[in-house]
Amino acid sequence: MMVTPHCPACGSVVFFESLECPACSTELGFHRASGEFAEARPEGVLLTDPRGGEPRLWRPCSNRAWRCNWLAPDGEASAQCLSCRLTRRRPDNDDTLSLEKLAVVAADKRRLLMQLIDLGLPITPYYEQEGGLAFDLVSSLSNGERVIIGHANGVITIDLAESLDAYRERLRVRLGEPYRTVLGHFRHEIGHYYQSILxxxxxxxxxxxxxxxxxxxxxxxxxxxxxxxxxxxxxxxxxxxxxxxxxxxxxxxxxxxxxxxxxxxxxxxxxxxxxxxxxxxxxxxxxxxxxxxxxxxxxxxxxxxxxxxxxxxxxxxxxxxxxxxxxxxxxxxxxxxxxxxxxxxxxxxxxxxxxxxxxx
Ligand SMILES: [Zn+2]
Ligand SMILES: [Zn+2]
Structure with a gap:
Protein backbone atom coordinates (compact mmCIF):
# COMPACT_ATOMS: atom_id res chain seq x y z
CA MET A 1 0.00 0.00 0.00
CA MET A 2 1.29 3.40 -0.91
CA VAL A 3 2.29 5.66 1.97
CA THR A 4 2.83 9.41 2.16
CA PRO A 5 6.16 9.91 0.39
CA HIS A 6 8.79 10.92 2.88
CA CYS A 7 12.53 11.31 3.19
CA PRO A 8 14.22 8.07 4.39
CA ALA A 9 16.79 10.11 6.34
CA CYS A 10 14.76 12.76 8.19
CA GLY A 11 11.14 11.79 7.60
CA SER A 12 10.14 15.07 5.92
CA VAL A 13 7.19 14.84 3.55
CA VAL A 14 8.34 15.01 -0.08
CA PHE A 15 6.60 14.79 -3.45
CA PHE A 16 6.69 11.76 -5.70
CA GLU A 17 8.61 13.91 -8.19
CA SER A 18 11.24 15.05 -5.65
CA LEU A 19 14.91 14.39 -6.43
CA GLU A 20 16.15 15.52 -3.06
CA CYS A 21 14.75 16.20 0.37
CA PRO A 22 14.00 19.92 0.83
CA ALA A 23 14.87 19.66 4.53
CA CYS A 24 18.09 17.63 4.65
CA SER A 25 19.16 17.45 0.96
CA THR A 26 19.29 13.65 0.92
CA GLU A 27 19.19 12.39 -2.66
CA LEU A 28 15.91 10.51 -3.10
CA GLY A 29 15.30 7.40 -5.14
CA PHE A 30 11.89 5.76 -5.46
CA HIS A 31 11.89 2.01 -4.87
CA ARG A 32 8.85 0.74 -6.76
CA ALA A 33 8.80 -2.65 -5.07
CA SER A 34 8.08 -1.13 -1.66
CA GLY A 35 6.43 2.10 -2.84
CA GLU A 36 8.84 4.10 -0.68
CA PHE A 37 11.82 6.38 -1.07
CA ALA A 38 15.33 5.25 -0.27
CA GLU A 39 18.58 7.16 -0.46
CA ALA A 40 19.83 7.37 -4.06
CA ARG A 41 23.53 6.47 -4.07
CA PRO A 42 25.58 5.94 -7.24
CA GLU A 43 27.09 2.80 -5.71
CA GLY A 44 23.57 1.54 -4.97
CA VAL A 45 21.64 0.62 -1.84
CA LEU A 46 20.48 -2.82 -0.74
CA LEU A 47 16.69 -2.94 -0.60
CA THR A 48 14.25 -5.71 0.17
CA ASP A 49 11.05 -6.42 -1.70
CA PRO A 50 8.24 -6.48 0.91
CA ARG A 51 6.87 -9.59 -0.84
CA GLY A 52 10.04 -11.48 0.08
CA GLY A 53 13.28 -12.65 -1.49
CA GLU A 54 16.89 -11.62 -1.03
CA PRO A 55 17.78 -7.91 -0.84
CA ARG A 56 18.91 -6.44 -4.17
CA LEU A 57 21.17 -3.57 -5.06
CA TRP A 58 19.22 -0.60 -6.47
CA ARG A 59 20.95 2.31 -8.21
CA PRO A 60 19.65 5.66 -9.50
CA CYS A 61 18.03 5.34 -12.95
CA SER A 62 20.40 6.33 -15.75
CA ASN A 63 17.94 9.11 -16.68
CA ARG A 64 18.43 10.88 -13.37
CA ALA A 65 19.99 13.84 -15.18
CA TRP A 66 16.57 14.17 -16.85
CA ARG A 67 14.94 14.22 -13.42
CA CYS A 68 13.87 10.58 -13.20
CA ASN A 69 13.95 9.79 -9.47
CA TRP A 70 13.27 6.06 -9.63
CA LEU A 71 15.80 3.40 -8.74
CA ALA A 72 16.74 0.58 -11.08
CA PRO A 73 17.65 -2.92 -9.86
CA ASP A 74 21.26 -3.88 -10.45
CA GLY A 75 22.14 -6.71 -12.78
CA GLU A 76 19.48 -6.08 -15.44
CA ALA A 77 20.01 -5.57 -19.16
CA SER A 78 19.34 -1.86 -18.73
CA ALA A 79 20.46 0.77 -16.22
CA GLN A 80 17.10 2.49 -16.64
CA CYS A 81 14.23 2.14 -14.16
CA LEU A 82 11.09 0.20 -15.11
CA SER A 83 9.28 3.38 -16.13
CA CYS A 84 12.07 4.58 -18.43
CA ARG A 85 12.59 1.11 -19.91
CA LEU A 86 8.95 1.04 -20.98
CA THR A 87 9.63 4.01 -23.26
CA ARG A 88 10.12 2.49 -26.70
CA ARG A 89 10.50 5.66 -28.74
CA ARG A 90 11.76 9.02 -27.52
CA PRO A 91 13.31 12.13 -29.06
CA ASP A 92 16.84 11.93 -30.44
CA ASN A 93 19.68 12.71 -28.06
CA ASP A 94 20.44 16.02 -29.79
CA ASP A 95 16.80 17.21 -29.65
CA THR A 96 17.15 18.83 -26.22
CA LEU A 97 13.95 20.90 -26.55
CA SER A 98 11.91 17.71 -26.88
CA LEU A 99 13.93 15.94 -24.19
CA GLU A 100 13.03 18.74 -21.78
CA LYS A 101 9.35 18.03 -22.50
CA LEU A 102 10.01 14.31 -22.14
CA ALA A 103 11.29 14.90 -18.60
CA VAL A 104 7.96 16.54 -17.71
CA VAL A 105 5.83 13.86 -19.38
CA ALA A 106 7.91 11.05 -17.85
CA ALA A 107 6.95 12.28 -14.37
CA ASP A 108 3.28 11.75 -15.27
CA LYS A 109 4.11 8.31 -16.65
CA ARG A 110 5.79 7.38 -13.36
CA ARG A 111 2.72 8.53 -11.46
CA LEU A 112 0.56 6.38 -13.71
CA LEU A 113 2.77 3.32 -13.26
CA MET A 114 2.95 3.80 -9.50
CA GLN A 115 -0.83 3.69 -9.37
CA LEU A 116 -1.04 0.60 -11.60
CA ILE A 117 1.46 -1.17 -9.33
CA ASP A 118 -0.51 -0.04 -6.28
CA LEU A 119 -3.75 -1.40 -7.75
CA GLY A 120 -1.99 -4.68 -8.51
CA LEU A 121 -2.61 -4.44 -12.27
CA PRO A 122 -0.32 -6.57 -14.43
CA ILE A 123 2.46 -4.73 -16.29
CA THR A 124 4.08 -6.86 -18.96
CA PRO A 125 6.81 -4.89 -20.78
CA TYR A 126 7.03 -4.94 -24.57
CA TYR A 127 10.62 -6.17 -24.33
CA GLU A 128 9.41 -9.31 -22.57
CA GLN A 129 6.36 -10.10 -24.63
CA GLU A 130 4.96 -9.28 -28.06
CA GLY A 131 2.09 -6.83 -27.58
CA GLY A 132 3.35 -5.91 -24.09
CA LEU A 133 3.19 -2.40 -22.71
CA ALA A 134 5.32 0.29 -24.38
CA PHE A 135 5.30 4.06 -24.60
CA ASP A 136 6.19 6.13 -27.65
CA LEU A 137 6.83 9.60 -26.27
CA VAL A 138 7.41 11.84 -29.27
CA SER A 139 6.76 15.47 -30.12
CA SER A 140 4.58 16.84 -32.90
CA LEU A 141 6.70 19.99 -32.67
CA SER A 142 9.90 18.30 -33.80
CA ASN A 143 10.85 17.60 -37.43
CA GLY A 144 7.27 17.98 -38.61
CA GLU A 145 6.49 14.61 -37.07
CA ARG A 146 2.80 13.75 -37.06
CA VAL A 147 1.88 12.40 -33.62
CA ILE A 148 -1.54 11.01 -32.79
CA ILE A 149 -2.18 10.27 -29.15
CA GLY A 150 -3.49 6.75 -28.89
CA HIS A 151 -3.05 3.08 -28.15
CA ALA A 152 -2.37 0.22 -30.55
CA ASN A 153 -1.32 -3.32 -29.64
CA GLY A 154 0.21 -2.39 -26.28
CA VAL A 155 1.93 0.77 -27.51
CA ILE A 156 0.75 4.06 -26.02
CA THR A 157 1.68 7.17 -27.97
CA ILE A 158 1.77 10.55 -26.24
CA ASP A 159 2.52 13.89 -27.89
CA LEU A 160 5.19 15.68 -25.85
CA ALA A 161 3.79 19.01 -27.10
CA GLU A 162 0.91 18.39 -24.66
CA SER A 163 3.31 19.24 -21.83
CA LEU A 164 3.23 22.88 -23.01
CA ASP A 165 0.43 24.74 -21.22
CA ALA A 166 -0.35 27.06 -24.15
CA TYR A 167 -0.51 24.18 -26.63
CA ARG A 168 -2.65 21.93 -24.46
CA GLU A 169 -4.97 24.67 -23.24
CA ARG A 170 -5.70 25.86 -26.79
CA LEU A 171 -6.76 22.33 -27.72
CA ARG A 172 -8.81 21.97 -24.56
CA VAL A 173 -10.77 25.12 -25.35
CA ARG A 174 -11.20 24.21 -29.01
CA LEU A 175 -12.53 20.75 -28.09
CA GLY A 176 -14.72 22.13 -25.30
CA GLU A 177 -13.17 19.85 -22.69
CA PRO A 178 -13.47 20.68 -18.97
CA TYR A 179 -10.22 18.86 -18.21
CA ARG A 180 -7.12 18.07 -20.26
CA THR A 181 -3.83 16.96 -18.74
CA VAL A 182 -0.96 14.70 -19.73
CA LEU A 183 -1.75 12.42 -16.78
CA GLY A 184 -5.34 12.26 -18.05
CA HIS A 185 -4.08 11.15 -21.49
CA PHE A 186 -2.01 8.39 -19.88
CA ARG A 187 -4.98 7.22 -17.81
CA HIS A 188 -7.24 7.15 -20.86
CA GLU A 189 -4.82 5.26 -23.10
CA ILE A 190 -3.96 2.72 -20.43
CA GLY A 191 -7.72 2.07 -20.28
CA HIS A 192 -7.57 0.90 -23.90
CA TYR A 193 -4.58 -1.28 -23.02
CA TYR A 194 -6.32 -2.93 -20.08
CA GLN A 195 -9.69 -3.48 -21.70
CA SER A 196 -8.48 -6.45 -23.73
CA ILE A 197 -6.30 -7.78 -20.90
CA LEU A 198 -8.82 -7.62 -18.06
ZN1 LIG B 1 15.37 14.68 4.72
ZN1 LIG C 1 13.90 6.25 -14.91
Missing part, protein backbone atom coordinates in the same frame (compact mmCIF):
# COMPACT_ATOMS: atom_id res chain seq x y z
CA UNK A 199 -11.80 -8.83 -20.08
CA UNK A 200 -10.65 -12.41 -20.43
CA UNK A 201 -13.96 -14.29 -20.50
CA UNK A 202 -16.99 -14.22 -22.81
CA UNK A 203 -19.17 -13.41 -19.81
CA UNK A 204 -17.17 -10.28 -19.02
CA UNK A 205 -17.28 -9.15 -22.65
CA UNK A 206 -21.06 -9.65 -22.69
CA UNK A 207 -21.39 -7.57 -19.54
CA UNK A 208 -19.09 -4.94 -20.96
CA UNK A 209 -21.16 -4.69 -24.17
CA UNK A 210 -24.36 -4.37 -22.19
CA UNK A 211 -22.91 -1.39 -20.34
CA UNK A 212 -20.75 0.36 -22.95
CA UNK A 213 -22.23 -0.84 -26.24
CA UNK A 214 -20.85 -3.18 -28.89
CA UNK A 215 -17.22 -2.32 -29.58
CA UNK A 216 -17.37 -4.19 -32.90
CA UNK A 217 -19.22 -1.20 -34.42
CA UNK A 218 -17.16 0.63 -37.07
CA UNK A 219 -14.67 2.96 -35.44
CA UNK A 220 -14.12 4.97 -38.62
CA UNK A 221 -17.86 5.68 -38.95
CA UNK A 222 -18.05 6.66 -35.29
CA UNK A 223 -15.07 8.97 -35.63
CA UNK A 224 -16.55 10.69 -38.68
CA UNK A 225 -19.96 11.08 -37.00
CA UNK A 226 -18.37 12.49 -33.85
CA UNK A 227 -16.41 15.16 -35.67
CA UNK A 228 -19.26 15.93 -38.10
CA UNK A 229 -22.20 16.22 -35.73
CA UNK A 230 -20.75 15.91 -32.22
CA UNK A 231 -22.16 14.15 -29.19
CA UNK A 232 -25.87 13.24 -29.15
CA UNK A 233 -28.23 15.51 -27.23
CA UNK A 234 -28.68 14.44 -23.62
CA UNK A 235 -25.34 12.59 -23.55
CA UNK A 236 -24.63 13.93 -20.08
CA UNK A 237 -27.32 11.59 -18.66
CA UNK A 238 -25.36 8.52 -19.76
CA UNK A 239 -21.70 9.37 -20.31
CA UNK A 240 -18.84 10.82 -18.28
CA UNK A 241 -17.66 13.00 -21.17
CA UNK A 242 -18.49 14.19 -24.65
CA UNK A 243 -15.64 12.08 -26.06
CA UNK A 244 -16.99 8.93 -24.40
CA UNK A 245 -20.05 9.08 -26.67
CA UNK A 246 -17.91 8.54 -29.77
CA UNK A 247 -17.51 4.76 -29.65
CA UNK A 248 -17.76 1.98 -27.01
CA UNK A 249 -13.94 1.72 -26.97
CA UNK A 250 -13.73 5.39 -25.99
CA UNK A 251 -16.48 5.10 -23.41
CA UNK A 252 -14.56 2.29 -21.71
CA UNK A 253 -11.25 4.21 -21.83
CA UNK A 254 -12.83 7.39 -20.50
CA UNK A 255 -14.51 5.45 -17.70
CA UNK A 256 -11.25 3.67 -16.87
CA UNK A 257 -9.44 7.04 -16.74
CA UNK A 258 -12.03 8.32 -14.29
CA UNK A 259 -11.64 5.23 -12.16
CA UNK A 260 -7.92 6.08 -11.93
CA UNK A 261 -8.66 9.78 -11.26
CA UNK A 262 -10.98 8.83 -8.43
CA UNK A 263 -8.95 6.08 -6.78
CA UNK A 264 -5.67 7.98 -7.22
CA UNK A 265 -7.03 11.11 -5.58
CA UNK A 266 -8.77 9.16 -2.81
CA UNK A 267 -5.49 7.39 -2.11
CA UNK A 268 -3.62 10.70 -1.87
CA UNK A 269 -6.29 12.08 0.48
CA UNK A 270 -6.14 8.94 2.62
CA UNK A 271 -2.35 9.02 2.83
CA UNK A 272 -2.49 12.71 3.72
CA UNK A 273 -4.72 11.97 6.69
CA UNK A 274 -7.80 13.76 5.34
CA UNK A 275 -10.99 13.35 7.37
CA UNK A 276 -14.29 15.11 6.68
CA UNK A 277 -16.32 15.70 9.82
CA UNK A 278 -19.98 15.01 9.11
CA UNK A 279 -21.19 17.56 11.65
CA UNK A 280 -19.56 20.34 9.62
CA UNK A 281 -21.18 19.34 6.33
CA UNK A 282 -24.74 20.62 6.01
CA UNK A 283 -27.18 17.92 4.93
CA UNK A 284 -24.73 15.11 5.51
CA UNK A 285 -25.81 12.31 7.79
CA UNK A 286 -23.65 9.34 6.79
CA UNK A 287 -21.00 9.78 9.46
CA UNK A 288 -17.48 11.11 8.97
CA UNK A 289 -15.77 10.55 5.62
CA UNK A 290 -12.43 8.86 6.13
CA UNK A 291 -10.99 7.83 2.76
CA UNK A 292 -9.29 4.44 2.68
CA UNK A 293 -5.78 3.78 1.44
CA UNK A 294 -7.22 0.87 -0.55
CA UNK A 295 -10.73 0.23 -1.82
CA UNK A 296 -9.99 -3.36 -2.76
CA UNK A 297 -12.43 -4.67 -0.17
CA UNK A 298 -15.01 -1.93 -0.70
CA UNK A 299 -18.07 -1.86 -2.93
CA UNK A 300 -18.14 0.78 -5.63
CA UNK A 301 -21.01 2.48 -3.76
CA UNK A 302 -18.57 3.04 -0.91
CA UNK A 303 -15.91 4.41 -3.28
CA UNK A 304 -18.48 6.73 -4.83
CA UNK A 305 -19.86 7.95 -1.53
CA UNK A 306 -16.38 8.95 -0.31
CA UNK A 307 -15.55 10.48 -3.67
CA UNK A 308 -18.76 12.51 -3.84
CA UNK A 309 -17.96 14.31 -0.60
CA UNK A 310 -14.22 14.56 -1.06
CA UNK A 311 -14.45 15.87 -4.62
CA UNK A 312 -16.99 18.46 -3.45
CA UNK A 313 -14.50 19.54 -0.80
CA UNK A 314 -11.62 19.67 -3.32
CA UNK A 315 -13.74 21.68 -5.75
CA UNK A 316 -14.53 24.19 -3.01
CA UNK A 317 -10.83 24.38 -2.09
CA UNK A 318 -9.91 25.08 -5.72
CA UNK A 319 -12.57 27.79 -6.01
CA UNK A 320 -11.23 29.41 -2.87
CA UNK A 321 -7.96 29.82 -4.81
CA UNK A 322 -9.71 31.18 -7.89
CA UNK A 323 -9.07 27.96 -9.78
CA UNK A 324 -11.38 25.74 -11.77
CA UNK A 325 -12.87 22.69 -10.09
CA UNK A 326 -10.44 19.89 -9.34
CA UNK A 327 -13.01 17.38 -10.62
CA UNK A 328 -15.27 19.16 -13.12
CA UNK A 329 -17.53 16.15 -13.75
CA UNK A 330 -20.79 14.76 -12.47
CA UNK A 331 -21.25 11.01 -12.04
CA UNK A 332 -24.79 10.00 -13.05
CA UNK A 333 -26.26 6.54 -12.32
CA UNK A 334 -25.38 4.92 -15.71
CA UNK A 335 -21.79 6.16 -15.36
CA UNK A 336 -21.65 4.83 -11.79
CA UNK A 337 -22.67 1.39 -13.14
CA UNK A 338 -19.85 1.51 -15.71
CA UNK A 339 -17.37 2.58 -13.02
CA UNK A 340 -18.59 -0.23 -10.77
CA UNK A 341 -17.79 -2.70 -13.57
CA UNK A 342 -14.27 -1.26 -13.91
CA UNK A 343 -13.86 -1.46 -10.12
CA UNK A 344 -14.82 -5.12 -10.22
CA UNK A 345 -12.41 -6.12 -12.98
CA UNK A 346 -9.53 -4.11 -11.49
CA UNK A 347 -10.02 -5.66 -8.04
CA UNK A 348 -10.30 -9.10 -9.66
CA UNK A 349 -7.01 -8.60 -11.55
CA UNK A 350 -5.30 -7.31 -8.39
CA UNK A 351 -6.43 -10.35 -6.41
CA UNK A 352 -5.30 -12.76 -9.14
CA UNK A 353 -1.91 -11.07 -9.22
CA UNK A 354 -1.49 -11.08 -5.45
CA UNK A 355 -2.20 -14.83 -5.45
CA UNK A 356 0.51 -15.57 -8.03
CA UNK A 357 2.95 -12.79 -7.24
CA UNK A 358 6.68 -13.30 -7.39
CA UNK A 359 9.06 -10.78 -5.91
CA UNK A 360 11.15 -8.97 -8.48
Missing amino acids: LDTDELWAECRALFGDERASYQDALKRHYDVGAPAGWIDEYISDYATMHPWEDFAETFAHYLHITGTLSTAANSGVLLQAERIAGFDHGDVLPRASYRDATFDEVLSDWTWLSLMFNRVNRSMGLKDLYPFGIVAPVARKLAFVHRIVVRAGAARAASSQPG
